[in-house]
Amino acid sequence: MTYFPTIEKIKFEGKETENPFAFRYYNPEEMVLGKTMKDHLRFSVAYWHTFVNDGADPFGQGVNQRTWLTDDPMKTAKNRVEASFELFEKLGVEYFCFHDMDVAPFGESLEEFFKNLDEIVELIAKKMEETGVKLLWNTADRHSNPVYVNGAASSNNADVFAISAAQVKKGIDISKKLGGENFVFWGGREGYESLINTDMKLEEENIARLYKMVIDYSNEIDHGDLVFLLEPKPKEPMKHQYDFDAATSMAFLQKYDLTDRFKLNLEANHATLAGHTFEHEIQVARNYDALGSLDANQGDMLLGWDTDEFPTDLYSVMLTIYEVLENGGIAPGGINFDAKVRRTSFEMEDLVLAHIAGMDTFARGLKAAAKLKEDRFFEKIKEERYASYQEGIGADILSNQTNLKLLTEYALKQKNVQNKSSHIEYIKSKLNDYLV
Structure with a gap:
C-alpha cells in the first residue's frame, strides 16, 4: 500500500517555484563551506509527532486523518513502519528517531511489550536495509505508562526503577541491532510536584546510578561508541524537572562523572520554556564540549506550554545554525524535527508540507550563517568590544x-x-x- 500516493519525491526547484511540494531553498547536494547541505543538517523525522500524534488537545479529540490506522494495534504499528519509510524517502531525509512506545503497542505486560517490539524492530531493520535510512537515536518512553506516575529512575518505588531499567536495556539492545548513533534520555517525569515529600538527593543519585549502568551495559555488548544524550526541559509534565536547562544538566553530568559518554540533546521549545533562546542553550553546551544533537521546533511565545511547532522563524534558525557551525558541525547528532502539525493541518499532505517548510527554513538559515562566518560578523564585533583584554x-x-x-x-x-x-x-x- 502507498500512504502518500499523490506525492512524488520532493525535489529542489528553487525559490521561484509555485509547486508547494518542492524545496525552494534546500538543495541537498549544494556545497556550503565545503560540505553539502545534507551533511551539514543531517535531517531526521520524529516518529512520535509525525506518525503517532492524533491532533487531540486538552479541549478536543483527535482530528488527524491518517490512512495507517486500524482497529488492530499491531497492524497499525506495521502500517506505520511502511508509511514512515515512504515519507523518509519522499522527503530525502536520511535519519529518523523514535520512542519505544511509538513503534509498538505496550499490550498487557512488559513481556508482551518486548515481544511486540521485537516483531516491529525486525520490520524497521528490513526497511532500513532497503532504503539506507539510518537511526539517529532512539529512546525509552518512561513517562506515558501509568506505572511512571511518580517518575522512572527517580521513582520512590524500587520496582518501578527496575521496570525503567529493563525498558532502557531493551532500548540499547534495539539501538545496537539498528546501528543507532545516539540514545536519548528525556526524563519526562524525572522531577517533582512538591518538595515537601521529595528526597531530591536520593532521586538524582538514582538517576545517575541508572546512567552508569547503561554505560557499563553498552560496553558489555560492544556498543561502546553509542553517544548518550541528556535532553533538558524545565517543566511539563512535572512542575520541576531535574534537567532544567543545559547548564543544570551539565552540572549533573559533571557531579556524577558522566561527561565522557553523555552530551546534550537540545530542543528549541524547551529552551524558551526555561527562559532562554535556543542559541543560548547551544552555546552553553558548546562551552562544555557537550553539543550532541538538536530537536528542531519552535514555541508560541503567547502560550505557556510546549507547542512543538515546525520551525519557520528564520532569525532564530540562522543563529542556531551559526552555533552549529561554530561547533564544527553536529555529527553524530542531527537536526530532528521534534515538531507536530497544527491541529487545523489535519490532512496527510500536511505532514509533507510541514517538513518541507522546516527543511527550507534550515537551508536558508545555513546559508545566512555561513555568510556570517565568512564575513567574521560576530568575531569583528567581539574583538572590538573586548579589545581592552x-x-x-x-x-x-x-x-x-x-x-x-x-x-x-x-x-x-x-x-x-x-x-x-x-x-x-x-x-x-x-x-x-x-x-x-
Whole structure:
C-alpha cells in the first residue's frame, strides 16, 4: 500500500517555484563551506509527532486523518513502519528517531511489550536495509505508562526503577541491532510536584546510578561508541524537572562523572520554556564540549506550554545554525524535527508540507550563517568590544599575571574610566541584512 500516493519525491526547484511540494531553498547536494547541505543538517523525522500524534488537545479529540490506522494495534504499528519509510524517502531525509512506545503497542505486560517490539524492530531493520535510512537515536518512553506516575529512575518505588531499567536495556539492545548513533534520555517525569515529600538527593543519585549502568551495559555488548544524550526541559509534565536547562544538566553530568559518554540533546521549545533562546542553550553546551544533537521546533511565545511547532522563524534558525557551525558541525547528532502539525493541518499532505517548510527554513538559515562566518560578523564585533583584554592590564588578567593587590594599585590610578557604546541597535539592523 502507498500512504502518500499523490506525492512524488520532493525535489529542489528553487525559490521561484509555485509547486508547494518542492524545496525552494534546500538543495541537498549544494556545497556550503565545503560540505553539502545534507551533511551539514543531517535531517531526521520524529516518529512520535509525525506518525503517532492524533491532533487531540486538552479541549478536543483527535482530528488527524491518517490512512495507517486500524482497529488492530499491531497492524497499525506495521502500517506505520511502511508509511514512515515512504515519507523518509519522499522527503530525502536520511535519519529518523523514535520512542519505544511509538513503534509498538505496550499490550498487557512488559513481556508482551518486548515481544511486540521485537516483531516491529525486525520490520524497521528490513526497511532500513532497503532504503539506507539510518537511526539517529532512539529512546525509552518512561513517562506515558501509568506505572511512571511518580517518575522512572527517580521513582520512590524500587520496582518501578527496575521496570525503567529493563525498558532502557531493551532500548540499547534495539539501538545496537539498528546501528543507532545516539540514545536519548528525556526524563519526562524525572522531577517533582512538591518538595515537601521529595528526597531530591536520593532521586538524582538514582538517576545517575541508572546512567552508569547503561554505560557499563553498552560496553558489555560492544556498543561502546553509542553517544548518550541528556535532553533538558524545565517543566511539563512535572512542575520541576531535574534537567532544567543545559547548564543544570551539565552540572549533573559533571557531579556524577558522566561527561565522557553523555552530551546534550537540545530542543528549541524547551529552551524558551526555561527562559532562554535556543542559541543560548547551544552555546552553553558548546562551552562544555557537550553539543550532541538538536530537536528542531519552535514555541508560541503567547502560550505557556510546549507547542512543538515546525520551525519557520528564520532569525532564530540562522543563529542556531551559526552555533552549529561554530561547533564544527553536529555529527553524530542531527537536526530532528521534534515538531507536530497544527491541529487545523489535519490532512496527510500536511505532514509533507510541514517538513518541507522546516527543511527550507534550515537551508536558508545555513546559508545566512555561513555568510556570517565568512564575513567574521560576530568575531569583528567581539574583538572590538573586548579589545581592552589584548594589551596592558587586560592581557595580564587573561594570562593570570596579576593579583588582587596589583589590580587594586592599578584601579586607584584610574581617574576617568571610559566605556564604549555597544551600538546594539545598529548591530541588529546589520544582522537583518543576512536574512534578505
